[in-house]
Amino acid sequence: TIDTTDILKWANEKGEFIRKPSSFRNWITADGSSGFKAEAGRYHLYVSLACPWAHRTLIVRQLKGLEDVITFNVVDYHMGPNGWRFNPAVEGATPDTVNGFSMIREVYFKVDPDYSGRFTIPVLYDKVNGTIVDNESSEIIRMLNTEFNCIYSCYTILTQGINNGVYRAGFATAQDAYDKAVREVFESLDCVEGILSTQRYLTGASITEADVRLYTTLVRFDPVYVGHFKCNKKRIVDYPNIWGYLRDLYNTPGFGSTTNRYHIEHHYQKTSVKQKRTCY
Template sequence: MAESKMAEAKKGTEILKWANAKGEFVRKPSSFRNWITKDGSSGFPPESGRYHLYVSYACPWAHRTIIARSLKGLTKCITMDVVDYHMGEKGWRFNPAVKDATPDTVNGFEHLREIYFLANAEYEGRFTVPVLWDKKTKTVVNNESSEILRILNSEFNDFCETDEQRAIDLYPQELRKEIEEVNEWIYKDINNGVYRAGFATKQEAYDKAVCEVFAALDRVEEVLSTRRYLTGSTLTEADVRLYTTLARFDCVYVGHFKCNKKRIMDYPHLWDYLRDLYQTRGFGDTTNRHHIEHHYQESHLQINPHGIVAIGPDIDFNAPHNRDTKFS
């Protein structure tokens, strides 16, 4: 087993090729960018049972779409499969022997990469989650999490299970400008910032990235001192996008990615905010710490060569937060 892990660690250094000459992690763009539209003009009209999500509970980008699917009451309309938390030599795989993972119930494949090749036999990009799949045309509609999040928010309202879920709008017109502004710096310095710190291959690159992470967290802490959510009193996609990073921060980013200047628990407003979201339907019940902790520490063998999973930390996400009454 040890020899197997060491061999995989050598192959796992493929991720280090994402670094530039300065040792900075550079994320590659998503490849499939089609849209599902209510009027069908895109060629992909919304239909119940037609579309399928391939996700990982470990991946923060995929987690965005899992939350949106739950919040909007689309769990019956859009089916979903979950990959194994361990990413091996061939990338994400389907392994129903792992708790909370599933087989590929649509195409019967063993690895996620096979889905990409079914959509495009000459595909040369990365095999990432989430994937929004069209069962009818057997192709990937979209694999950009931020766009899938918006598709689920607006294009399937006719299929939401309840009126309350139908009324949820994570991207309201009157807040779009502020949402875009918040998304921009939070993505750069927090969502992707933790990866820029964790996957840095030179000290200077790490120092720059990790300082930007904590400067941005300090900024969020200040914002949340006067409002319940990032843009005010309304839960939006900006909160969904930040949540998936915060929920992983103390569990894995502090130790595994060396983002250890502070924990989220050390920020009074951020820590209350994180618990507030966790205790909201669609957030905590889709957060799988086992998948999260085991994925990062067992899969990133170039960082953690022996694949040893840390025992902690102890985190009580269900402790009272009082933000609902404080900002009522």
């Protein structure tokens, strides 16, 4: 397996943090033509409550009423040198109820004994075929939206400018790379502030996937990203429209109920920066 403790492996020659492509990119379809049919009881999510990328899969799962369709397990908020682990002794965490493993890496090795990539979360797992369907969060929530009778909506500015932007700032290893990332984060937030000055949600009067994508970063911004990732030009509370929008979403079923501040804050406080980059 690769060494997951050297953060320099994830930066380019300019010192910019580069998010590597996910390894498993299969697709669930309503008609089963892909080999992965959308059906109840077949699929399972492995997630972390601390990770924004995993968090949004839980939000979509609950918003779309898929609690009885897709099961899930939660890892410990603390990521050790061997990656995410299952530790039911920690409040909010669970054992691996599907495979009985102690580490997420074991799920990857079960599917591919020669696997040499990153052991990231979330993981969408097929319990029938004993394999990983997908470990790219944006694709997972899109499948829940489309193939499980949901509506898809997405904005590039959210992923590159905000969702991934805070990580590009926090994991930058050169000043120019950091400056560029931070500038794009706040330019994107300024844009969102303008959008929300004229409508309740990002695409209008109803919650869409775009709001789910944005929420998981916003809810971590002030307690984590402002200090830990040095995205401190402004706080979310300093944006009147975004702040009201965030509070509105938090009080919407599926958002606040899946938000665990204890896991979020303890993960970023107790996990070293060298290890955090696998929380995609």
